[in-house]
Amino acid sequence: MKLLLILFICRISFAGPALVEALNLGQFDKVKMLLKDKTNLSYTDENGYDALFHAVSLNEPQIVSQLIRAGSKVDRLYDSKKESALFEASRLGSVKIIEILLKKNSKLLKLKNSLDETVLFEAVRSEQSHLVKYYVKRGLSLKDQNREGKKPADYLTPENDKMKKVLAELGTK
Amino acid sequence: MNRNSNNHAANQIFEHLGSAQAYKKFIQENLKMSSKDILMLNGSGDRVDTPEGPKYNEATCEATLKIIMDLHMDLIANKSSLAKVATIVGTNSGSATQHYNNDLTRDSVVAKTGTVNPSVTLGGMASTQKGVIFFMFIVEPQGNFSEARRVIKKHLLELITKNGGAKPINGQSYSFFTADTESFSETKIKEILK
Numbered sequence: 001m002k003l004l005l006i007l008f009i010c011r012i013s014f015a016g017p018a019l020v021e022a023l024n025l026g027q028f029d030k031v032k033m034l035l036k037d038k039t040n041l042s043y044t045d046e047n048g049y050d051a052l053f054h055a056v057s058l059n060e061p062q063i064v065s066q067l068i069r070a071g072s073k074v075d076r077l078y079d080s081k082k083e084s085a086l087f088e089a090s091r092l093g094s095v096k097i098i099e100i101l102l103k104k105n106s107k108l109l110k111l112k113n114s115l116d117e118t119v120l121f122e123a124v125r126s127e128q129s130h131l132v133k134y135y136v137k138r139g140l141s142l143k144d145q146n147r148e149g150k151k152p153a154d155y156l157t158p159e160n161d162k163m164k165k166v167l168a169e170l171g172t173k
Numbered sequence: 174m175n176r177n178s179n180n181h182a183a184n185q186i187f188e189h190l191g192s193a194q195a196y197k198k199f200i201q202e203n204l205k206m207s208s209k210d211i212l213m214l215n216g217s218g219d220r221v222d223t224p225e226g227p228k229y230n231e232a233t234c235e236a237t238l239k240i241i242m243d244l245h246m247d248l249i250a251n252k253s254s255l256a257k258v259a260t261i262v263g264t265n266s267g268s269a270t271q272h273y274n275n276d277l278t279r280d281s282v283v284a285k286t287g288t289v290n291p292s293v294t295l296g297g298m299a300s301t302q303k304g305v306i307f308f309m310f311i312v313e314p315q316g317n318f319s320e321a322r323r324v325i326k327k328h329l330l331e332l333i334t335k336n337g338g339a340k341p342i343n344g345q346s347y348s349f350f351t352a353d354t355e356s357f358s359e360t361k362i363k364e365i366l367k
Contacts, residue, residue, distance in 0.1 A: 024288070025290075045317075046316055047317045049317075049319065054318075054319070057319040058271070058272075059272060060271075092272070127275035127277050127330065129276050158334075159334045159337065160338070163276055
């Protein structure tokens, strides 16, 4: 009985790391199997990232959906900047993942990080002009200012002509 | 295989071509490099368990760059290019598009990703306003794969902006690239079937 209990505890302790490792090694069949086993979804690695963050970071919309269905929380904040997974999806430019996250919790859209920035700032910084259009359409403002008093357009890369065009169409720069 | 990783297929080809010994000979004779520059233990990039402990393939950035450029020149000589056989970011599907697609890389970067426990890599070429630049990044993730990719993305964007910005290649790639004269490409098959 004791042995069974130890084995059970070991299974819970190692299920989280196994899920994160399987995700990062692209072993998605193993991910599915681990999810069936009610793997510990709240496990975070040494950097504070859980399975959902890794799936977003890998730009895997299907896995993101599966994790959310299995119970992953979408409102967790990561890193010292206290950013939601929506920021990571914005870095990658993934509208699919952004819509999956917002469908689960629409409040994520206006959630600011510790620098007082919305995901619109991240879209400009990450050279994702299509997301700038998308976020403005969904109600975010290009007039928002961060802690330094800067607006999203202040982070424009001069060599990015697509972003220049989008910002001009939206009435800035 | 160059777009969507397939470790098993890569290893099968490597073994078919003569395995580690034949590769060592190939790089010495054709690329004038030694095992100090590149050491291939298998074709998959997966871990190899040896009596001395687990080992991985090893290569310097310089060696990998040399191989990418050599492959590109070989393809050019055969009226092709790297863009025809690897992921054009944003144009083709594949891990390079999944991780590195943005306004400055879209349709101007051709690359292949690599991810194993000791390293996260990206190698390929960027078409910029000042010309084509070949690159190779090898980052030790130390458990943080996302951060490693962010570091690569930052350096890749710097490379493009420092060279005047991106220059789209309007690339088209083969859906299947034939390795010898006896096999047909998908395009050729479609032509025959018409």
